[in-house]
Amino acid sequence: MTSGNLTDAEQAVLDEIEEQDVDFLRLQFTDILGTVKNVSVPARQAEKAFAEGIYFDGSSIEGFVRIQESDMRLKPDPDTFAVLPWRQKEESAAARMICDVYDTSTGEPFEGDPRRVLKNALDRADEMGYTVNAAPEPEFFLFEEDEDGRATTRTNDAGGYFDLAPKDLASDVRRDIIYGLESMGFEVEASHHEVAEGQHEINFTYDDALTTADNVGTFRTVVRAIAAQHDLHATFMPKPIPRINGSGMHTHLSLFTEDGENAFHDDDDEFNLSDEAHAFTAGILEHAPAITAIANPTVNSYKRLVPGYEAPVYVAWSDRNRSALIRKPAARTPAASRVELRSPDPSCNAYLALAVMIHAGLDGIEKDLDCPDPVRENIYDFDEAKREEYGIDTLPANLGEAVDALEEDDAIYNALGNHVSSKFVEAKRQEFEDYLVDVSDWELDRYLETF
Structure with missing residues (x-):
């Protein structure tokens, strides 16, 4: 396969398709609510996809466009090509590429594409002289399936934090997930059993923010697919089981200058954080309520964000303890200096979540916001008076409160763009209203025979 109209990266994809005997391509994109969508095309259409794009009906996608403006175009990013690990044992393979979405009426990038929203945030950082690195830590639960193959909330192990087999019965599943991720280009740093029964974490190395957001979607897809091969259901639902720890997605962030230096490091600072790092932290603290709507976007997210289950609910930062919203992790080298936002959960749209974190931090730098002193005590032990x-x-x-905060924060609301912000708020208002009028099993158990 050769064409003079292709870039070197696109030609490399065509060569890889032929070498790996790929027969189908899954062209992926993400809707506003964070669900990964895909259009499957024969691999022989790859050159056409690069040259012309692939058209689809945008009116069928949550939060995209109306029926009268439905034609959208997918433009695959050749740098995201990867062969899917669960298809390699067959006679031919399938691969995926992540796409940018374009508006066919204007030929311009679609403003409602979450990947575009993140690119806009990165453009702002670039204009200020920074590149952005990010590293998320998505946690997940593994549950048994019932006889019909439907998910239950029965865990298949009784392990706890860092436990070994035989309590950690899912170690083989994590191993297979790691092999799958590595075959798709991930560099996995560590994996372990988390605090709750059936809960797990696999950490992959930091990367630029766009690649990181792409990786989060890929990570969730691979985890689910390989868990299913073991007759298990993997879920990134923040709080599937009451009264135990929920799943978070702690996110590490740092800025680098054009000459490759970590803009967050300063040897002369008590915490080894630069003025930019302090101001960036102050920006996230300033906009934390609005960020929460994006980083914790489901009704269930707030079952995790309660005191007592290691999830941060207090807007403060610390260089020591994990009860604060933002933590400054220990760094072995200047390049590793970073801040960790601990509130996000893995149900979020990673593109939008990273975008609002970046905009909030850059807002702090632009306004030279003062960062409060770190809180080194356990904030969970504070009463209301001491917190005040x-x-x-x-x-x-x-x-509902989070969406209110988003609408009241012009900097974060506008950072999403008019299309995404309005559609997101509309969807989340409806979700919360549906929740308020529903009657839960807890209510029936508590009240049905009592009153």
Whole structure:
């Protein structure tokens, strides 16, 4: 396969398709709510996809466009080509590429594409002289399936934090997931059993923010697919089981200058953080309530964000303890200096979540916001009066409050763009209203025979 109209990266994909005997391509993109979508095309259409794009009906995708403006175009990013690991044992393979979405009426990138929203944030960082690195830590649960193949909430192990087999019965599943991720280009740093029964974490190395967001979607897809091969259901639902720890997606962030230096490091600072790092942290703290709507986007997210289960709910930062919203992790080298936002959960749209974190931090740098002193005590032990004394606010208590905070924060709301912000708010308002009028099993168990 050769064509003079292709870039070197696109030609490399065509060569790889032929070498790996790929017969189908899954062209993936993500809707506003964070669901990965894909259009499957024969691999022989790859050159056409690069040259012309692949058209699809945008009116069928959550939050995209209306029926009268439905034609959208997918433009695959050749740098995201990867052969799917669960198809390699067959006679031929399938591969995927992640796409940018274009508006056919204007020929311009579609403003409702979450990947475009993140690129806009990265453009802002670039204009300020920075590149952005990010490293998420998505946690997940593995549950048994019933006789019909449907998910239950029965865990297949009784392990706890860092436990070994025989309690950690899912170690073989994690191993296979790691092999699958590595075959798709991931560099996995570590994997372990998390605190709760059936809960796991696999950490992959940091990368530029766009690649990281792409990786989160790939990670979730690979985890689910390989878990299913073991007759298990993997879920990134934040709180599937009551009264135990939920799943988070702690996110590490750092800025680098044009000459490759970590803009967050300063040897002369007590915490080895630069003025930019302090101001970036202050920006995230300033916009934390609005960020919460994006980073914790489901009704269930707020079952995790409660005191007592290691999830951060207090708007503060610390260089030591994990009860604060932002932590400054220990760094072995200047290049590793970073801040960790601990509130996001893995149900979020990684493109939008990283975008609002970046915009909030850059807003802090642009406005030279003062960062408060770190809180080194366990904030979970504070009563309301002491939190007030320290000036510590609390994150929104539910999705409705979070969406209110998003609408009231012009910097974050506008950073999403008019299309995404309005569609996101509309969808989440409806979700919260549906939740409020529903009657839960807890209510029936509590009240049905009592009153």
